[in-house]
Amino acid sequence: MPVVLVTDVLVWLLVAAAAGYAIYCRRHAHLAGPWGRVFRSPAAMASLVVLGAYVALGLLDSLHFRPALAQKADAPSAYASEVLSVLDLGLAQLRGRGEKTYSAPLATRSYAKELIEQPDGRQLRDFPRLRFGGAQLHDEADWAADVAQRALGGLAVSVLLSFVVLLGTKILKKKRPDIPWQAAGISLGALLLLAGPAVALSSVYHVLGTDKVGQDVFYLALKSVRTSLVIGTVTTLVLLPVGIALGTMAGYFKGWIDDVIQYIYTTLNSIPGVLLIAAAVLMMQVYIDLHPETFPTAVQRADLRLLFLCVILGLTSWTGLARLLRGETLKLSQLEYIQAAHAFGVRDTRILARHILPNVSHIVIIAMVMDFSGLVLAEAVLSYVGVGVDPSTNSFGTMINAARLEMSREPVVWWALATAFTFMFALVLAANLFADAVRDGFDPRVRM
Amino acid sequence: MFAYVVRRVLYAVPILIGVNLITFALFFVVNTPDDMARMQLGARRVTPEAVEKWKAERGYDLPLVWNAAAQGTGKATRTIFFQKSVRLFVFDFGYSEDKRDIAAEIKARMWPSLALALPVFLVGLAVCISFALLMAFFRATYLDFWGVVLCVAMMSISTLFYIIGGQYVASKVWHLVPISGYAGGLDAAKFLALPVLIGVISGIGASSRWYRTLFLEEMGKDYVRTARAKGLAESVVLFRHVLKNALIPILTGVVVVIPLLFLGSLLSESFFGIPGLGSYTIDAIQAQDFAVVRSMVFIGSVLYIAGLILTDISYTLVDPRIRLE
Numbered sequence: 178m179p180v181v182l183v184t185d186v187l188v189w190l191l192v193a194a195a196a197g198y199a200i201y202c203r204r205h206a207h208l209a210g211p212w213g214r215v216f217r218s219p220a221a222m223a224s225l226v227v228l229g230a231y232v233a234l235g236l237l238d239s240l241h242f243r244p245a246l247a248q249k250a251d252a253p254s255a256y257a258s259e260v261l262s263v264l265d266l267g268l269a270q271l272r273g274r275g276e277k278t279y280s281a282p283l284a285t286r287s288y289a290k291e292l293i294e295q296p297d298g299r300q301l302r303d304f305p306r307l308r309f310g311g312a313q314l315h316d317e318a319d320w321a322a323d324v325a326q327r328a329l330g331g332l333a334v335s336v337l338l339s340f341v342v343l344l345g346t347k348i349l350k351k352k353r354p355d356i357p358w359q360a361a362g363i364s365l366g367a368l369l370l371l372a373g374p375a376v377a378l379s380s381v382y383h384v385l386g387t388d389k390v391g392q393d394v395f396y397l398a399l400k401s402v403r404t405s406l407v408i409g410t411v412t413t414l415v416l417l418p419v420g421i422a423l424g425t426m427a428g429y430f431k432g433w434i435d436d437v438i439q440y441i442y443t444t445l446n447s448i449p450g451v452l453l454i455a456a457a458v459l460m461m462q463v464y465i466d467l468h469p470e471t472f473p474t475a476v477q478r479a480d481l482r483l484l485f486l487c488v489i490l491g492l493t494s495w496t497g498l499a500r501l502l503r504g505e506t507l508k509l510s511q512l513e514y515i516q517a518a519h520a521f522g523v524r525d526t527r528i529l530a531r532h533i534l535p536n537v538s539h540i541v542i543i544a545m546v547m548d549f550s551g552l553v554l555a556e557a558v559l560s561y562v563g564v565g566v567d568p569s570t571n572s573f574g575t576m577i578n579a580a581r582l583e584m585s586r587e588p589v590v591w592w593a594l595a596t597a598f599t600f601m602f603a604l605v606l607a608a609n610l611f612a613d614a615v616r617d618g619f620d621p622r623v624r625m
Numbered sequence: 626m627f628a629y630v631v632r633r634v635l636y637a638v639p640i641l642i643g644v645n646l647i648t649f650a651l652f653f654v655v656n657t658p659d660d661m662a663r664m665q666l667g668a669r670r671v672t673p674e675a676v677e678k679w680k681a682e683r684g685y686d687l688p689l690v691w692n693a694a695a696q697g698t699g700k701a702t703r704t705i706f707f708q709k710s711v712r713l714f715v716f717d718f719g720y721s722e723d724k725r726d727i728a729a730e731i732k733a734r735m736w737p738s739l740a741l742a743l744p745v746f747l748v749g750l751a752v753c754i755s756f757a758l759l760m761a762f763f764r765a766t767y768l769d770f771w772g773v774v775l776c777v778a779m780m781s782i783s784t785l786f787y788i789i790g791g792q793y794v795a796s797k798v799w800h801l802v803p804i805s806g807y808a809g810g811l812d813a814a815k816f817l818a819l820p821v822l823i824g825v826i827s828g829i830g831a832s833s834r835w836y837r838t839l840f841l842e843e844m845g846k847d848y849v850r851t852a853r854a855k856g857l858a859e860s861v862v863l864f865r866h867v868l869k870n871a872l873i874p875i876l877t878g879v880v881v882v883i884p885l886l887f888l889g890s891l892l893s894e895s896f897f898g899i900p901g902l903g904s905y906t907i908d909a910i911q912a913q914d915f916a917v918v919r920s921m922v923f924i925g926s927v928l929y930i931a932g933l934i935l936t937d938i939s940y941t942l943v944d945p946r947i948r949l950e
Contacts, residue, residue, distance in 0.1 A: 440639065444647070445647075447640055447925075447929040447930050449925035449929065459910065460652070462664075462913075463660050558784065562910060563911045584789060584793050584797070589793075598785075602781055602782055605780075605781040610777065
């Protein structure tokens with residue numbers, strides 16, 4: 178039975194909007210130009226590949242359903258209360274193979290000692306074998322050989338695929354020589370080289386270890402991607418209409434409208450961001466706790482909290498964009514073509530929509546891509562403070578929060594933290610590089 | 626000048642009223658005091674008497690904005706809005722959940738916060754400006770390129786990573802400094818060394834890159850070309866001409882955060898166990914202590930507005946072209 182979460186709908190709407198925008202850009206030279214400049218940047222193409230991988234994960238994770246329970250043929254079909262996503266299907270074996278508690282990456286034995294009953298009846302305190310990690314090994318002495326063999330097998334497949342990619346870039350290079358396919362190919366190849374051994378090993382080992390309750394860390398990291406993407410994109414979806422409408426109106430109408438809008442954004446701005454978010458999230462928490470009947474499943478409740486966090490983040494961060502747009506609109510409305518439009522008796526709404534908005538759109542695009550990485554980083558911090566996503570939602574913030582106390586253990590449980598930070602770093606770095614390329618492409622100052 | 630400052634301070638009043646209304650709406654209208662009581666007491670086993678008692682103890686048993694039952698001016702003052710929100714204007718914050726005076730607590734916790742935030746601010750500014758100058762001096766070379774790459778990479782790392790990683794390496798592996806805690810007086814230095822270092826490092830990426838663009842923008846201007854044409858050495862051009870002029874946007878950009886230094890840093894303070902306002906806020910958020918969060922929101926906005934006023938004044942001080950009318 179499909180389950181439609183609110184954020185799923187928004188995510189797919191965003192995909193549709195992006196596709197529509199891409200088609201629109203192809204047909205209009207003034208937009209195709211700057212995007213062309215973006216795609217001619219090697220850094221942008223390389224980071225686009227990485228972003229694409231993340232987005233693919235996030236989209237697969239945005240199709241939810243409740244699996245049907247096995248029943249007798251004549252009984253009415255029943256569904257599990259658990260909500261899964263399409264990504265969970267692909268990762269079914271990672272998800273299902275839970276251990277008891279921590280285990281190091283690729284380990285065959287648990288992190289914690291346990292009382293084990295020997296065959297001869299004596300009891301012994303030792304590290305027990307894992308239920309799944311390396312369970313196929315009869316003799317643990319074969320561990321190194323087995324790991325090496327599987328890793329090499331995975332690597333061989335990815336090397337093969339990388340060659341195909343390399344060949345593909347050569348062909349694409351002939352068709353469109355201006356675009357740096359090579360950069361994209363190298364970054365895709367690097368991704369493949371990492372993914373190949375990881376996939377090959379993950380069928381029998383916990384590649385990145387397990388966490389406190391024995392969940393596979395690799396699985397958690399892959400599931401966290403969606404939350405980051407939702408926060409980074411849905412927030413801008415909230416922020417854009419408010420910021421664009423208020424910013425251009427303030428700059429265009431001036432007078433008391435400008436005063437009122439400036440007052441609103443100075444007031445909102447003057448409240449420290451984290452505190453405003455914290456206050457709003459606290460209040461929402463009270464509402465959720467006192468109205469449990471509104472939310473049929475825990476996933477829906479967590480999803481609504483995620484959506485609400487996006488809305489709050491959007492409502493507290495539109496001020497920067499509004500200020501930029503106000504300044505630009507003030508400048509634009511002095512220009513002759515706007516005055517000419519006035520003289521012809523064009524209505525204000527039409528001037529705003531037809532003459533002002535297209536000329537400030539580059540600021541909107543730049544702001545959108547620049548905000549993304551900041552929002553992804555903010556999610557982790559907010560989750561740490563306790564005002565982020567629901568503790569049951571997989572996210573880098575909740576991963577870090579759960580793992581940060583384990584640094585004081587001996588030996589150190591480093592893998593969960595390292596995984597969360599690495600996945601986050603790759604996403605944010607790619608987003609930053611892409612944002613830089615977009616800014617360079619759209620900034621009118623660099624145009625010839 | 627004086628008249629200008631007075632006028633700016635008066636402008637701040639409506640903004641503070643706005644902040645006050647927003648917090649009032651968030652804390653008392655979106656959820657009623659009854660909701661808060663149930664939340665604090667635990668939603669399940671709560672009796673109406675317990676809720677009433679909770680509200681009476683904290684003064685939440687009054688009407689929201691208009692008390693028809695009271696006499697004379699009491700109609701307006703014997704209300705939650707007056708008692709809890711308007712009183713913030715005279716810095717009367719009331720009491721926290723554990724019955725402590727919030728104002729006294731804030732006064733005591735302000736100094737550890739400042740002891741951490743001020744060095745981070747000053748050292749960070751010096752380091753970032755020097756690094757940016759270095760990149761600008763060697764612009765369009767490999768040094769510049771890799772400098773920018775380093776900045777972007779450092780920007781992409783979560784602050785949490787710097788803190789957790791720094792704590793692990795410096796305190797656990799090398800045993801250089803205590804992992805967390807705080808002491809007054811000179812002993813504070815050993816507790817503050819690591820948080821300051823981490824605070825500086827985590828800020829380098831974004832700030833240096835931003836300052837570098839400011840420097841480069843300044844270097845493209847006509848007066849720089851003139852200076853070079855006169856035969857001045859590149860270092861003289863950079864330090865005597867460019868640095869001075871590029872400092873204007875940098876300084877005016879950072880002045881706004883100076884008052885906010887009192888608020889401290891949420892993350893470092895709670896990780897390093899420094900008893901400042903940042904950790905106070907986090908504790909209050911996690912304990913859902915509404916009175917403390919409300920007070921911190923108000924203080925935060927007062928300090929931000931103070932920062933805005935300081936920014937406007939600093940413009941006139943560093944840039945003689947701007948005169949306040």
